[in-house]
Amino acid sequence: MTQVKSAQLKKVDENGRPYVEICEGYCIRLEHDEVSDEFKEKARRELRETPENVEKGLKELRELVEADDTLYIPIEHDDFLIKFLRPTKFYAKSAYELMLRYYKFKVKYPEFCKDLLPATGKLGFEHNIVNFQPKRDQHGRRILVLQCGRGWDPLLVPINDVFRALQLGVEAAMLEPMTQVNGFIVIIDFYQLTLTQCLQCTPGYARMLMEWVQDCIPLRCKAVHIVHQPAVFNVLFAFFRPFMNSKFRKRIHFHGINWESLLEHINADCLRPFHGGTMDCEQADGKLVAQLLEESTDEFEVANVFGIVKSKRLIEPAVIVPVSGPGKIGTKYVLAKKPVIKQFT
Secondary structure, three states: OOOOOOOOEEEEOOOOOEEEEEEOOEEEOOOOOOOOHHHHHHHHHHHOOOHHHHHHHHHHHHHHHHHOOOEEOOOOOHHHHHHHHOOOOOOHHHHHHHHHHHHHHHHHOHHHHOOOOHHHHOHHHHOOOEEEOOOOOOOOOEEEEEEOOOOOOOOOOOHHHHHHHHHHHHHHHHOOHHHHHHOEEEEEEOOOOOHHHHOOOOHHHHHHHHHHHHHHOOOOEEEEEEEOOOOOHHHHHHHHHHHOOHHHHOOEEEEEOOHHHHHOOOOHHHOOHHHOOOOOOOOOOHHHHHHHHHOOHHHHHHHHOOEEOOOHHHEEOOEEEEEEOOOOOOEEEEEEEOOEEOOOO
16 A cells, blocks of 8 residues: 655645645645636536526525525625535525535534534544545546545544544535536545444444435535455445435446556546556645645634524624635635624613
């Protein structure tokens, strides 16, 4: 298995944004850049993203959220609404329903979702269980890599912390316009998976995870690629199978060590040699990736203050401030004032 080398560095680019330099030509960063012309055409073709549909979707979604006294969202900021409109092809009602599922999941599972910040969700990154590929696939999709066999010690990183790290990775990807348009794929590596690791999972955990990935996240999960799975993997998969819908099952691909099979889906230059590819770059140092996410804590703090509430009328709204970068770097938001529950006398 590819080892992480110590020469990797965390740096800052010309726009003041941090990134992890893995080796020459390869780095990991949160990509706030606006969608390129090539992928704007893809968004038009696949997501109905035209000026007319965007305007109509934003208007109708604002009206739906404004009418719901229990859904507290910054409707004045287009970026927050676009995150839910893109995966639902700019149909406002579908975006509103997705928004409700997304935030109700957080209420339903506080042990996994409460105070989800890099400081509280980084353990899975620090132990290299959850990580990003430095390069998108040939379709512009983000690639998440999970190491769920050798290297995962459940005593050091409990399974709940693996999921918190996975959520953190997806929440980070949600901030990227390119990922909003193209979606993401997951490679799950079960090299040297053990029965002890399999038994960390329960039917309840499997049901929760499938609910999240199939119904709740506002990103398109385009494929899940299973590699290096041993026979004991069948024990683990049996927990998940009953909760998978037919659409999601079609997106799961089992490769074992048949790299020709994996290369039918992902170009070789997007994969490391350990997975049959030609990308001459070691795995990113998870500790540095965790630090990278921690430097974006302000954006996660913004995400955490919104959601399901008893009544918006009882809240003094949060104040969030857009911070624009130079060129095409896009916009990020910082929390200037937390929401406050009103006191009545």
